[in-house]
Amino acid sequence: MSTLKIAIQKKGRLSEKSLALLKSCGINIPNGTASLTAKAKNFPLEILYLRDDDIPQYVEQQVADIGILGLNEVLEKQKDVRQIEALGFSNCRLSLAIPKAQNYDGLSYFNNKRIATSYPEILGSFLKEQNILASIEEIGGSVEIAPSIGLADGICDIVSSGSTLLTNGLKEVQVILKSEAVLIASNQLSESKQQLLDRLLFRMRAVKNAEQNKYILLNAPNTAIAAISDILPGMKSPTVMPLAQEGWSSVHSVVNENDFWQVIDKLKTAGAQGILVVPIQKMIA
Ligand code: PRP
Numbered sequence: 572m573s574t575l576k577i578a579i580q581k582k583g584r585l586s587e588k589s590l591a592l593l594k595s596c597g598i599n600i601p602n603g604t605a606s607l608t609a610k611a612k613n614f615p616l617e618i619l620y621l622r623d624d625d626i627p628q629y630v631e632q633q634v635a636d637i638g639i640l641g642l643n644e645v646l647e648k649q650k651d652v653r654q655i656e657a658l659g660f661s662n663c664r665l666s667l668a669i670p671k672a673q674n675y676d677g678l679s680y681f682n683n684k685r686i687a688t689s690y691p692e693i694l695g696s697f698l699k700e701q702n703i704l705a706s707i708e709e710i711g712g713s714v715e716i717a718p719s720i721g722l723a724d725g726i727c728d729i730v731s732s733g734s735t736l737l738t739n740g741l742k743e744v745q746v747i748l749k750s751e752a753v754l755i756a757s758n759q760l761s762e763s764k765q766q767l768l769d770r771l772l773f774r775m776r777a778v779k780n781a782e783q784n785k786y787i788l789l790n791a792p793n794t795a796i797a798a799i800s801d802i803l804p805g806m807k808s809p810t811v812m813p814l815a816q817e818g819w820s821s822v823h824s825v826v827n828e829n830d831f832w833q834v835i836d837k838l839k840t841a842g843a844q845g846i847l848v849v850p851i852q853k854m855i856a
């Protein structure tokens with residue numbers, strides 16, 4: 572029987588959440604990322620802990636079958652791999668930033684300037700598209716210190732909370748790309764590995780759906796049930812059960828996180844009381 576090999580980041584912004592995703596898919600992984608690989612106990616999956624920058628290449632070369640990494644690295648490395656699914660965590664952006672004290676009056680600021688980055692491909696095509704003539708100083712890490720040591724006038728780097736820019740006296744002036752964790756796969760998966768990937772994907776989608784939705788319970792007078800059902804479509808339609816108190820019912824449904832507060836306001840206006848909202852662990856449509 573075959574084993575699917577998944578590459579995840581060994582240490583950094585993505586590593587904890589990648590492991591957490593596998594765990595919430597019910598995959599039991601022995602503790603610690605001290606060794607380079609680990610075998611899951613209850614799913615034919617081997618985990619390879621690698622630098623995220625190297626994951627596209629390893630997946631292209633089939634050292635790993637699939638990988639979890641930032642979209643930014645996938646687009647930068649341009650390897651022959653398939654993008655399977657956006658995973659909805661580790662959201663960040665690739666941005667241009669300059670020293671805080673500088674006046675910024677638009678992209679033309681960067682004409683004849685030097686920009687330090689670990690993303691020369693993405694930055695290069697962006698500058699070309701925008702007709703900006705700047706020189707790109709490619710460096711592997713600690714890009715944020717480049718302006719203060721005189722290596723560059725600005726930087727192009729990943730911004731997440733913004734604290735790296737803040738502590739280095741820089742300000743974000745232009746977003747180039749929005750990024751999040753994605754699942755990639757080799758273009759040469761055997762049929763049995765593709766089947767394992769499909770099983771894993773099924774679980775990942777159930778987890779993602781669950782995270783984006785909440786289970787909601789409320790009480791309402793029977794006269795308000797029709798209006799409340801219109802506000803709460805649920806997976807099919809809401810469950811309505813009579814309460815011991817005459818003329819009242821309990822209504823159960825699922826709401827999307829994005830519409831959440833808006834829905835709650837409407838429910839209250841429609842006559843809902845005692846609203847409870849609880850997390851969902853897995854959701855299979
Ligand atoms: C990025 C970037 C900064 C940090 C920004 O590194 O290079 O160091 O994240 O995050 P903040 O806005 O929350 O301070 P990344 O995690 O991509 O690490 P890597 O380049 O070393 O893989």
Ligand code: ZN
Binds near residue numbers: 623
């Ligand atoms: Zn990296």
